[in-house]
Amino acid sequence: MSVIKEVEVIPLRIPFVRPFKLSRGYVGRPGQPGEHIYVKLVTSDGEVGWGEARPMHTWMYETMESVYTSIKRYLAPILIGKEPYDLSRIHEEMDKVLTPVVSSGQPFAKSAVDIALHDLIGKLVGLPLHRLIGGKTRDYVEMSALISGDPESISEYAREMLRKGFRCFKLKIMGDVDEDCKCIRALRDSIGDGGQIWLDANQAYSSLRLAWLLKEIKDVGNIICIEQPVPTTDFHGLRRIARMSPIPIAVDESLFSHYDLLKLITMEALDALVLKVAKSGIRNSLKIYYLAEAGGIDCLGSGMTESGVGFTASIHLYSVVKMVAPVDTNGPQFLSDLLVRGIEIEGPRVKVPDKPGLGIKVDESKIEEYRVTLEI
Ligand SMILES: [Mg+2]
Structure with missing residues (x-):
């Protein structure tokens, strides 16, 4: 049985090559990098799944810091010891611990985890995500x-x-x-x-x-x-x-x-x-x-x-x-x-x-x- 044994949460800043402005201000430009959170899930048999969040606090309330702590302190403990195939149960528990009262309850953080789980499932069964x-x-x-x-x-x-x-x-x-x-x-x-x-x-x-x-x-x-x-x-x-x-x-x-x-x-x-x-x-x-x-x-x-x-x-x-x-x-x-x-x-x-x-x-x-x- 392949269960998740490690959850790594990695904050990153990636440079912009051209400016990107929307009505609420710049979301990035040369000298103002974009903020990203990578999630790395490692299973007991050594398989790795990757997820990404791109918090943009002028667009939606989640910040790089909140995505980081949401995953590290609240979502990661749910994942440890579970099989990646348990998507329904994992989502149910994620919604229990970060309640969907306003919007979906830290949706960017949950989406990063969801992507990583799908990456893992695909790798474990040998199929591309789209399949x-x-x-x-x-x-x-x-x-x-x-x-x-x-x-x-x-x-x-x-x-x-x-x-x-x-x-x-x-x-x-x-x-x-x-x-x-x-x-x-x-x-x-x-x-x-x-x-x-x-x-x-x-x-x-x-x-x-x-x-x-x-x-x-x-x-x-x-x-x-x-x-x-x-x-x-x-x-x-x-x-x-x-x-x-x-x-x-x-x-x-x-x-x-x-x-x-x-x-x-x-x-x-x-x-x-x-x-x-x-x-x-x-x-x-x-x-x-x-x-x-x-x-x-x-x-x-x-x-x-x-x-x-x-x-x-x-x-x-x-x-x-x-x-x-x-x-x-x-x-x-x-x-x-x-x-x-x-x-x-x-x-x-x-x-x-x-x-x-x-x-x-x-x-x-x-x-x-x-x-x-x-x-x-
Ligand atoms: Mg839009």
Whole structure:
């Protein structure tokens, strides 16, 4: 019997090669590295499973310190002595010790553990992660390009990514109608009719100001959705927007679990949702996905500038479930290093790994290079 005997929690800071700004500020830029937590599970027979959290406290309440202590002090003791196959029991116990009262109860920490367990299970049974959750429906997952900045830098970067073969462009908008219009038009002019535009406001608008924006951009024909226009607390604003907007409305920060989705479906407050392994892990993403299917809600896939572990877990999930647009798994665009070997990326296409578990090899010398000590 293969049981978990060691849980290592590793805080890392990985440099950014280009700035990434959203409406709530920078999540990383050159000189301001991204914060990551790697989880390493070791079994009694020496197998290793890897997970990753990418805490981003300006986006969601978990910090690098809280993810570290949540896993080390509260989740790790649950894992010790258990078989990785005991996913249901482990999740039940994780929800008992970190109660899902607000959101899913430290979801980033739990997601890192969930990824590591899936990696382990795959390695133990000799199957790639995607086959554990239904099997891939395609060999490659197509990515979109994530863009933020001023109109000039948006144009320049959009053209560069268009040349590389990207056809969907996710633009961060900041909540200022005039400035956002300039950015949207700069992107539209750079990519022409051929590219899709996916807008993400990260909670920056109210329903009134979004109505003003919609009026200004009504001639821009290739916008596939506006993601998370209003604050997570504004469910009624979201519903008003979904009812009046000619552009479909997607939710991200308002939705971490299938419980959140049930509420949003009941309120008729969304047209699409954004899956993220970083916020829901593999197991809870699947729960969300199948409820969405029953509710007639389409899914988009996104990421949190994770490095190789979180990125690859996302690629496995997005190869199995239906996605309505190229996915926004943006780590490779922004990080100086993904810390793993075995990821094959060509332009916007990522090959779905077929080796057991995540199907990649974590470079432990890189872990040492980026490891930091937390003062707690
Ligand atoms: Mg988003």
